[in-house]
Amino acid sequence: MKIEEIVKTQNITLSKKVIFNILLTQTKIAETLHSILKEHDISTEQFNVLRILRGQKGKPANMCVLQERMIAKTSNTTRLVDKLISKELATRQVCEENRRKMEVLITEKGLALLEILDPLVLAHEDSFTDKLNEKELEELNELLEKIRN
Amino acid sequence: MKIEEIVKTQNITLSKKVIFNILLTQTKIAETLHSILKEHDISTEQFNVLRILRGQKGKPANMCVLQERMIAKTSNTTRLVDKLISKELATRQVCEENRRKMEVLITEKGLALLEILDPLVLAHEDSFTDKLNEKELEELNELLEKIRN
DNA sequence: TTACAATATTTGTATGTACAAATGTATGTT
DNA sequence: AACATACATTTGTACATACAAATATTGTAA
Numbered sequence: 001m002k003i004e005e006i007v008k009t010q011n012i013t014l015s016k017k018v019i020f021n022i023l024l025t026q027t028k029i030a031e032t033l034h035s036i037l038k039e040h041d042i043s044t045e046q047f048n049v050l051r052i053l054r055g056q057k058g059k060p061a062n063m064c065v066l067q068e069r070m071i072a073k074t075s076n077t078t079r080l081v082d083k084l085i086s087k088e089l090a091t092r093q094v095c096e097e098n099r100r101k102m103e104v105l106i107t108e109k110g111l112a113l114l115e116i117l118d119p120l121v122l123a124h125e126d127s128f129t130d131k132l133n134e135k136e137l138e139e140l141n142e143l144l145e146k147i148r149n
Numbered sequence: 150m151k152i153e154e155i156v157k158t159q160n161i162t163l164s165k166k167v168i169f170n171i172l173l174t175q176t177k178i179a180e181t182l183h184s185i186l187k188e189h190d191i192s193t194e195q196f197n198v199l200r201i202l203r204g205q206k207g208k209p210a211n212m213c214v215l216q217e218r219m220i221a222k223t224s225n226t227t228r229l230v231d232k233l234i235s236k237e238l239a240t241r242q243v244c245e246e247n248r249r250k251m252e253v254l255i256t257e258k259g260l261a262l263l264e265i266l267d268p269l270v271l272a273h274e275d276s277f278t279d280k281l282n283e284k285e286l287e288e289l290n291e292l293l294e295k296i297r298n
Numbered sequence: 299t300t301a302c303a304a305t306a307t308t309t310g311t312a313t314g315t316a317c318a319a320a321t322g323t324a325t326g327t328t
Numbered sequence: 329a330a331c332a333t334a335c336a337t338t339t340g341t342a343c344a345t346a347c348a349a350a351t352a353t354t355g356t357a358a
Contacts, residue, residue, distance in 0.1 A: 015278035021293040026175035100306045100353045129164035140292045144170040249323045249336045
């Protein structure tokens with residue numbers, strides 16, 4: 001029997017059910033996103049960094065900006081950016097004003113890839129949220145923020 | 150500015166907010182659990198496998214049972230169990246009736262570790278769910294199940 | 299200006315994860 | 329019995345992640 005079924009049928013506290021449900025939902029969302037991005041040879045974290053770079057609107061991002069914006073603490077921004085560069089999706093050069101910093105920029109190729117991915121990711125997200133109406137989505141947001149803070 | 154704040158302040162669809170909130174909440178729960186388990190030299194996945202083994206109540210679990218019960222698809226049950234064995238938390242031997250299968254069992258040491266961890270993990274979970282009352286927890290469960298199915 | 303602390307990033311090492319291919323064992327068909 | 333097929337697990341390889349230590353640059357105080 002799968003763990004999902006065990007949780008449903010067995011005597012388990014409401015608290016544990018909620019924690020488990022959050023994990024399960026996030027895992028499912030992440031897995032499908034992963035498979036979408038995989039077709040385009042890019043990992044979830046690489047995709048996130050690319051979007052951060054695009055959000056800079058031409059302004060270069062240095063490593064600590066990237067680290068700050070990434071959701072999961074990633075101790076390895078360097079190697080992540082390395083991958084993007086090897087795929088020609090980003091560039092990196094030393095910042096002239098402060099030579100400790102690096103300036104990371106998204107390339108045209110990176111922007112083009114995001115253009116392709118945007119609608120796919122949007123559809124992926126909507127395929128989940130479609131199941132709830134607006135009121136329910138707001139409720140869910142409130143409950144999640146409450147549980148987190 | 151951190152991504153959490155950007156999401157709050159900027160114009161972003163309700164759908165994206167929900168997806169992001171699920172990710173953020175799960176990440177936070179996972180990070181604190183990870184740090185608790187780390188003090189006892191065990192990873193989250195190793196902990197999950199140990200609990201599955203305990204749930205067998207003396208009956209050995211073979212690899213495909215473990216794989217089926219694990220939440221995130223883990224292609225590497227073998228190496229995960231290797232770690233548990235090297236820590237003397239589990240044992241493994243070939244199943245005599247069907248020599249393709251392995252019989253994995255939790256040891257006394259493994260059970261003792263879970264005894265220590267149980268209250269810690271419970272407190273960790275409650276530290277989140279405490280913030281919601283029973284009705285809200287049920288609501289959250291319903292919304293998450295709805296979004297997932 | 300030298301020395302020391304602070305900042306920004308990189309590197310090393312161990313561990314964890316994903317996927318495909320390989321190995322070993324059992325079952326069914328002729 | 330011989331063969332193909334299915335099943336259960338392991339191994340190889342590449343990549344990702346966590347954490348600590350190392351490197352390089354800048355700012356500051358004696």
